[in-house]
Every structure is written in C-alpha cells, then in structure tokens.
Amino acid sequence: xxxxxxxxxMVRVLLKPLRAIAALPGSLFSRKEKARFLYLxxxxxxxxxxxxxxxxxxxxxxxxxxxxxxxxxVRQAKEMxxxxxxxxxxxxxxxxxxxxxxxDYIGQLGMAVVIFTNGTVLDExxxxxxxxxxxxxxxxxxxLDPVVFxxxxxxxxxxxxxxxxxxxxxxxxxxxxxxGLKHLLDATQTEESLNLVRIETLVTRINYPTLPEVxxxxxxxxxxxxxxxxxxxxxxxxxxxxxxxSSAEYQNLYYKLxxxxxxxxxxxxxxxxxxxxxxxxxWTNGDIAFCSSRQACIGNVRDAPLDKLFLKAKRLKRKxxxxxxxxxxxxxxxxTCPARQCFEQKHGIPCDY
Numbered sequence: 001x002x003x004x005x006x007x008x009x010m011v012r013v014l015l016k017p018l019r020a021i022a023a024l025p026g027s028l029f030s031r032k033e034k035a036r037f038l039y040l041x042x043x044x045x046x047x048x049x050x051x052x053x054x055x056x057x058x059x060x061x062x063x064x065x066x067x068x069x070x071x072x073x074v075r076q077a078k079e080m081x082x083x084x085x086x087x088x089x090x091x092x093x094x095x096x097x098x099x100x101x102x103x104d105y106i107g108q109l110g111m112a113v114v115i116f117t118n119g120t121v122l123d124e125x126x127x128x129x130x131x132x133x134x135x136x137x138x139x140x141x142x143x144l145d146p147v148v149f150x151x152x153x154x155x156x157x158x159x160x161x162x163x164x165x166x167x168x169x170x171x172x173x174x175x176x177x178x179x180g181l182k183h184l185l186d187a188t189q190t191e192e193s194l195n196l197v198r199i200e201t202l203v204t205r206i207n208y209p210t211l212p213e214v215x216x217x218x219x220x221x222x223x224x225x226x227x228x229x230x231x232x233x234x235x236x237x238x239x240x241x242x243x244x245x246s247s248a249e250y251q252n253l254y255y256k257l258x259x260x261x262x263x264x265x266x267x268x269x270x271x272x273x274x275x276x277x278x279x280x281x282x283w284t285n286g287d288i289a290f291c292s293s294r295q296a297c298i299g300n301v302r303d304a305p306l307d308k309l310f311l312k313a314k315r316l317k318r319k320x321x322x323x324x325x326x327x328x329x330x331x332x333x334x335x336t337c338p339a340r341q342c343f344e345q346k347h348g349i350p351c352d353y
Contacts, residue, residue, distance in 0.1 A: 034080060034081045035080040035082045035279045035280050035310060036081065036082060036083060036084070036275070036278075037082055037083070037084045037085075037086065037275050037276070037278075037280075038073070038074065038077035038082045038084070038085045038086065038279065038280050038282070039086045039088060039276045039280065039281045039291070039292070040070065040073060040074065040077075040085055040087055040282050041088055041089055041090050041283050041284045041292065042070065042087050042088070042089075042093050042096040042098075042099060042102065043060060043089065043090075043091045043092070043093065043096040043284060044056075044058070044059070044060050044064065044089070044090050044091045044284045045059065045091040045095045045096070046058055046089065046090075046091035046095070046118075047092060047095065047118075047120055047155075048092070048118055048120070048154060048155050049153070049154030049155060050118075050152060050153050050154055051151070051153075051154055051206065051235060051236075051239045051242065051243055052152070052202055052235065052236045052239065052243050053234055053235045053236065054230070054231040054233040054234040054235070054236045054237075055089055055090035055091070055234060055292055055293070056090075056234050056235075057089055057090050057091040057092070058091070060091075060284075061284050063285040063286075064285055065282075065286050065301075066098075067098040067101060067102060069286065069301070070098070071102070072301075073282050073306060074102075074105065074109065075109070076305060076306035076307065077280055077306060078109050078111060079307075080280070080306065080307050080310070082279070082280070083111055084112045085111055085112070085113055085114070086113075086114045086116075087099065087102065087103070087113060087115045088115065088116045088292065089116065090283070090284060090292055091284075092118050092120070093115050093116065093117055094115075094121050094126060099115075100129060103129075103130075103133055103135060104133070107134075112136070113133065113134075113135045113136070114135070114136045114137075114138070115135060115136070115137055116138040117137060117138070117139060117140065118140045118153070119139050119140065119159075119178055119180030119181055119184075120158055120159065121180070122139075122181075122184060123180075123183060124186075124187075127184045127187040128187050130184070130187070130196075131184070131187040131188055131193055131196055134193075135196065136198060137184060137196060137197055137198065138198045138199070138200040138226060139178075139180070139181050139197065139198070139200065140200050140201070141178070141199045141200070141214055141218075142201055142202060142207050142214075143207045143210040143211070144175060144176070144177065144210060144213050144214055144217060145210050146159065148206060148207050148210050149178075151207075152202075152204070152206055152207055159179070159180075160178070161176040161178060162176060162177065162178075162179045162182050163175075163176060164176065164177045164181075164182050164185070166220070166221055168220040168221075173220070175217070177217075184197050185197060185221075191222075194221075194222065194223070195222075197223055197224075198223060198224035198225070198226055199214065199218045199225050200228065201214055201225075201226070201227060201228070202228045202229070202230065203227065203229050203230070203245065203250075203253065203334060203353070204243035204244075204245070205242060205243050205244065205245050206242065208245060208249065208253050211227075211253060212253075212256045212257060212260060215257050219260060219261060225261065225265075227335070228335070229334050229335065229336065229340065229353050230243060230244070231293045231339050231343060232244075232340070232343045232347055233293055233343050240347075240349075244349070246352075247332075247350075247352035247353075250333055250334065250352065251333065253333075254266070254332075254333035266333065266334070269334070269335045270331055270334070270335050270336075274291070274337045276292070277290050277291050277317065277337070277338060277339075279310075280309075280313070281313075282301060283296055285300070286300045286301040286302050287299075287300050288301065288306075288310070288313055289313075290316075290317055290338070290339070291337075291339050293339045294339060294342065297316075298312050298313045298316065299312065331351060331353055332352065332353060333353055334353045336353070
C-alpha cells in the first residue's frame with residue numbers, strides 16, 4: 001500500500017512540470033495552438049494592376065475557398081483564441097460577393113474585423129455597412145494627386161475624385177479625394193466611428209514626393225496612418241528600378257514626414273512587430289503560409305485542422321527566423337519585416353530604408 005502511494009506521489013510530481021508546460025501559450029503539448037489574430041484572404045480577384053503588387057492579384061483562383069469553408073476557418077481560429085480577423089486580398093476584398101455575409105458571421109462570434117481595400121467599388125451602401133458593423137477599414141491612399149495615383153495602380157481614371165471639406169484648427173480646408181474615401185468618412189458620425197477609418201500607403205519612387213500631403217491629411221483628420229515599404233516580389237521586383245528609392249531619397253522623405261508625424265510615430269512603427277507572421281495566415285485557396293507574400297509550403301485547411309497547421313508553421317518560422325537573423329540589418333527610417341528581408345536577401349537588395 002505504501003509503495004502504491006509513493007508511486008502515485010511520484011507520478012504527480014513528474015506530471016506537474018509537464019502540465020505547467022502544456023499551459024504555456026504555444027506549447028508543443030497544448031491541445032489547441034493559441035492565436036490572437038487570423039489573416040484570411042477572401043479573394044485573389046483584383047481590378048487594378050498596381051506596380052508594387054507582390055501577390056500577383058488578378059483573376060480569381062479556381063480552387064478558392066467558398067463561404068462555408070471560410071466560416072469553418074474563422075470558427076477554428078476563434079477556438080484557438082483569435083479575437084480579430086483580417087479579411088484582406090490577396091486581391092480586392094470588396095470584390096468578394098460573400099464579404100458582407102462573412103463579416104456578419106464573424107460579428108456573431110464576437111470577433112472584430114479588419115479589411116484593406118483600394119476603395120474603387122466603395123459606395124454609400126457599402127460604407128454604411130462597414131461602419132455600422134464597426135469594421136476597421138484601411139483605405140489604400142497612395143497619393144492625393146490623381147495622376148500619381150493612376151501611375152501607382154496601373155489603371156487610368158479608375159477613381160472618381162470629389163471635393164471634400166473638413167475643419168482643422170477652426171479653419172476649413174478643401175481638397176479632392178477618391179469618392180470611396182469620402183463615402184467612408186461621411187459614414188462616420190462620431191469620433192469613435194471615425195477611428196474605424198485608417199489610411200494605408202506605400203513608399204515608392206513614383207509617389208514619395210506626394211506622401212507628406214497624405215500624411216498631413218491623415219493627421220489633420222486624426223485618421224490612423226499606416227506606412228509600408230515594398231515587398232520585392234511579383235510586379236514589385238519586376239518594376240524595381242521604377243519604384244525603389246535610394247538611401248538618400250528614403251532619408252529625405254523620412255525627415256519630411258518626421259516634421260508632420262513626429263519621431264515617436266516612427267519609433268513605434270519600427271519597433272512594432274507584424275502581427276500577421278505570429279498568427280494563422282490562410283490564403284484564398286486555403287493554403288497556409290507565413291504571410292501573404294511567401295510560398296505556401298505548410299499545408300491546406302481542407303486537409304488538416306487549422307491549429308495543427310499553425311503549429312507546423314510556427315516550427316518552420318523559427319527556423320527561418322534563425323536564418324534571417326544571420327544577415328539581418330536594422331532599418332534606419334521605416335518599418336521592415338521578415339518578408340521584406342527574405343526577398344531582399346534573395347535578390348541582393350540593400351536594406352537602406
């Protein structure tokens with residue numbers, strides 16, 4: 001009897017540290033791999049030909065997930081602890097016919113929604129829907145110059161430019177903006193709902209002289225401002241000579257933007273790690289990848305549960321991080337990420353931004 005008691009005590013002692021390990025987020029012993037965020041691409045279809053596009057967006061993928069499959073992925077992410085779903089491309093999210101139904105489903109699960117859009121098909125009805133559902137909308141505003149905007153998107157006159165008036169420091173200011181952005185801003189009635197509209201832009205040689213105006217507009221309206229540098233893949237690497245800035249040009253733009261946004265903005269921007277790479281990423285056809293830009297070599301949600309695929313992705317990601325760390329250089333001015341560093345190493349591009 002005493003021997004049995006001693007064995008029971010010994011088993012509990014041995015199991016205690018294993019149970020503690022299993023309780024840790026991301027533990028190999030966890031029943032469910034933990035996540036805070038789901039990146040779910042809803043369509044590969046796009047109506048633009050942006051010069052810096054790295055996803056190859058265009059026609060829809062033949063094997064794209066249907067709405068029921070997308071809902072299943074969202075449910076699995078919810079069970080893993082995710083609280084936010086980003087309904088991004090790899091094309092234009094608002095071209096996906098099931099988008100609104102998917103947004104409502106996510107809301108029913110008590111999860112928040114983020115979308116990125118080029119805004120070309122944003123009308124009053126769509127804008128009202130998104131704001132009423134508390135969707136955080138990142139509007140791709142490459143420039144406030146229509147000619148530059150067309151050069152960036154590879155399409156001519158794709159936007160309708162309209163007058164927009166707002167007050168700053170008690171004085172009215174008037175300029176022209178894309179009609180989709182105006183519909184979004186008009187749909188916001190309170191300061192809280194205004195916070196749902198964010199501006200995303202990209203630093204290229206084509207539009208960088210106009211970016212201070214975009215930054216100033218965003219700050220004066222108190223809109224979130226999200227600044228990206230190119231990922232050199234797809235059309236971005238094909239157009240490298242047309243879109244890549246020199247180190248001196250990056251520096252010049254940086255100091256102009258610091259005068260508008262402040263150094264603290266850039267410090268936070270540089271230090272803020274990308275949430276996409278640390279959470280489940282599901283491509284339009286269900287493939288799992290580290291992010292939207294790199295080869296999907298992990299598996300597909302049609303063949304395995306999301307948590308098991310995510311665990312595999314994390315293992316592979318740790319290996320990649322070690323490889324990148326050997327050659328990694330800190331960005332001087334603007335935010336970088338492992339995806340950019342990966343392709344910069346592949347193509348021998350200097351990280352001089």
